[in-house]
Amino acid sequence: MMQVSNSLEKKELFSTNISQIRQTLKKWITNDELHWTEKLSDEVLMQELIQISQIQRFSQKWQADPELKKQLLIDSHQAVARYNLNINPEEIRVLWDKTHTQKENQADSISLSLKNYRNLINDEVRQAYEIQRIAGSSIEPSYKAWRERQMTRAASELNQLPQTLPEIHFPIAFELSKGCSVGCWFCGVSAPRLGDIFIYNQENARLWREVLELMKEILGPAAGTGFCYCASDPFDNPDYEKFCDDFHAILGIFPPTTTAQPLKNPDRTRFLLKLSLEKGCILNRFSILSLKMLDQVCNEFSSEELAFVDFVLQNKEADIPKSYSGRAREHNHRKAEKSQEILNNTLAGSTACVSGFLFNMVDRSVKLISPCNADERWPLGYRVYEKGTFTNADDLKILLKRMINTHMPLTLRPNDRISFRRDLKYENLPDGFQVSTKFHKHKFQNASYIRQLGEVIYKGDKTAEEIALLFNVCGIPSATIYHFLNLIFEHGVLDDEPKM
Ligand code: SF4
Structure with missing residues (x-):
């Protein structure tokens, strides 16, 4: 089975995979248009990806740190030097200077690298839309119609925070541990302290593969759009990569990863990114909890190593609005109590993104859930229609079929x-x-x-x-x-x- 190499060269991810990268990026293009990577030779493409990753790093630091924003406006070259950014700030002025005129924004005045940076972002957005399309293509008509109703409801119930990627409403998610070791104060799903871990031993591996096969049988290709964490962090499970590998082998898509622990074992992180790219996934994310962590991540990983990684900026300076569910909700309530402010639940939002089945593989449980505004009844920002436990794939099948029959009628029943x-x-x-x-x-x-x-x-x-x-x-x-x-x-x- 796979092993994490201790000696992964920092640039290996990038330099040995250029044809893989080209293929991965093209894979998600659904029409016949000439993909931007086809216009570039391997060597030029590699150079371009390095440039693009530097623009991306600039953009991430710029969004995370208001001090950089200030300094750029005073002396842009000094600012990028101070922040260890290997880039000419004037070539990308359009990204950081709102006063830049319309004319200067025009396509022909934008450098090739900046154009290709935007192409790369478009590729990520395309991949996300393609995932959204597959998630909606379930072969189980009752689930398909139920998910569509949940999406319509959620779109009018929830305060949608600004974002470039589509709302997906994933059909399945798997927690591979009980709880999470990170303990973020804002955790939208109030992950408890890390407890047991679902280890990839013979018995668990067999159950895992049977569960994946069952989900494929029930939902079809839509099952492949799930992921393997929720109130858990992927890197708390030492066998996470093995579970992902099975997921890809059975369901055809390598699951995206979001982790708040990219620094726990940098070689392991590199290995996962490489594996993920080889299997065609470019939707990985690091949660950045503080500016100090941002610096540590940028010191540990070169910009090109993280060319296909987005940062979820959770540091307070980034001031990105949070949904008030889970621990963030409790925090908000304590603050409001002190200032005697009355909170408006309709603006609470949710970090949940599953309309379907949330598994915890440690206690062999499954919940049918869908996002909603966090409130007294649903403090975690999702409704639970039903929950149950299973011991094997056979009784799981009975449980899931019952949930579908009970909660997902195609039309109203006379006694509803x-x-x-x-x-x-x-x-x-x-x-x-x-x-x-x-x-x-x-x-x-x-x-x-x-x-x-x-x-x-x-x-x-x-x-x-x-x-x-x-x-x-x-x-x-x-x-x-x-x-x-x-x-x-x-x-x-x-x-x-x-x-x-
Ligand atoms: S937000 Fe994520 S990383 Fe942080 S405690 Fe919750 S599950 Fe763990």
């Missing part, structure tokens, strides 16, 4: 109680009604019965069958009422929150 989500504000319209959140408005109108129907749903005390009968008495066919109810069901505005 019909009401709107609790976060929606209801308003009558002359010919219908609207339900809205701070972020989204859903209008339903243009038929004589819709306003009355809205009022009945708003009361929330009738089943689908009772509503259909009520309108049937007034001459509106039950099929018409069911059709409308199913339409708003698909829009994700009906309450499907798990009952207490």
